[in-house]
Amino acid sequence: MKRKKSGHIPGYDYGTESVSKSPVTLEELRQLEEVVGWTLEEAKWLRVAAETLVPQAEQMVDAWRAVIGQTPQLGASFLKPDGKPDENYKAAVERRFVRWVSDVCLQEHDQAWLDYQEEIGRRHTPSKKNETDGGETPSNVPLRYLIGFSAMIITSAREFLSASERSHEDLTRMQDAWARAVLLSVALWARAYTAEGLW
Numbered sequence: 588m589k590r591k592k593s594g595h596i597p598g599y600d601y602g603t604e605s606v607s608k609s610p611v612t613l614e615e616l617r618q619l620e621e622v623v624g625w626t627l628e629e630a631k632w633l634r635v636a637a638e639t640l641v642p643q644a645e646q647m648v649d650a651w652r653a654v655i656g657q658t659p660q661l662g663a664s665f666l667k668p669d670g671k672p673d674e675n676y677k678a679a680v681e682r683r684f685v686r687w688v689s690d691v692c693l694q695e696h697d698q699a700w701l702d703y704q705e706e707i708g709r710r711h712t713p714s715k716k717n718e719t720d721g722g723e724t725p726s727n728v729p730l731r732y733l734i735g736f737s738a739m740i741i742t743s744a745r746e747f748l749s750a751s752e753r754s755h756e757d758l759t760r761m762q763d764a765w766a767r768a769v770l771l772s773v774a775l776w777a778r779a780y781t782a783e784g785l786w
């Protein structure tokens with residue numbers, strides 16, 4: 588299916604005033620980056636990876652969505668009260684997910700980026716799930732599935748990166764940078780699930 592590639596993405600509020608400031612400080616972000624092994628070198632390799640991944644972002648999201656569709660405990664997050672998938676909700680989320688592939692690879696880790704990580708985390712929890720698209724689906728993506736699914740997001744990139752002409756060694760660097768960036772994001776998103784002082 589051909590989708591619109593550019594233009595305004597409904598509900599995509601990156602860098603806008605509708606996104607609240609993250610309670611995580613930039614200093615805490617830098618400390619977490621250190622733990623994840625995120626460095627300027629990793630950022631460089633992820634920009635190289637983006638040359639191959641961003642043009643395939645829709646296919647990547649299609650592949651992840653296929654897994655969600657085949658896994659009832661994941662698909663449950665997209666069901667209406669009548670038990671049928673909310674197609675409008677799914678389509679709205681999909682466009683922002685495609686955009687995320689580019690953002691995770693290319694955006695600088697500044698305050699706007701940090702703020703949007705908190706926003707994405709909240710959009711998986713009762714704090715904000717459904718709010719953006721007016722959905723009536725379950726109000727929470729269980730944290731265990733958010734963390735567990737990162738394995739899928741990380742390992743599936745290898746197949747898409749293999750379209751690159753780069754050496755095996757370079758592919759490994761790109762894969763590692765992708766893994767670190769995904770885990771860094773999920774670690775930040777997890778904050779929205781935790782009680783004060785536990786994150």
Ligand code: HEM
Pocket residue numbers: 598599600655660661662664665680683684687707710711715716717718719720722728732733734736737738740769773
């Ligand atoms: C590492 C794993 C995951 C990644 C990278 C990811 C990424 C994203 C992104 C980028 C968005 C859109 C954020 C925005 O509004 O700009 C989103 C929303 C959403 N994701 Fe995830 N996600 C992950 C895991 C999961 C899992 C396991 C589920 C459950 C099936 C899930 C269900 C959803 C839902 C329902 C929304 C829409 C929330 C709303 O605004 O109502 N996600 N996700």
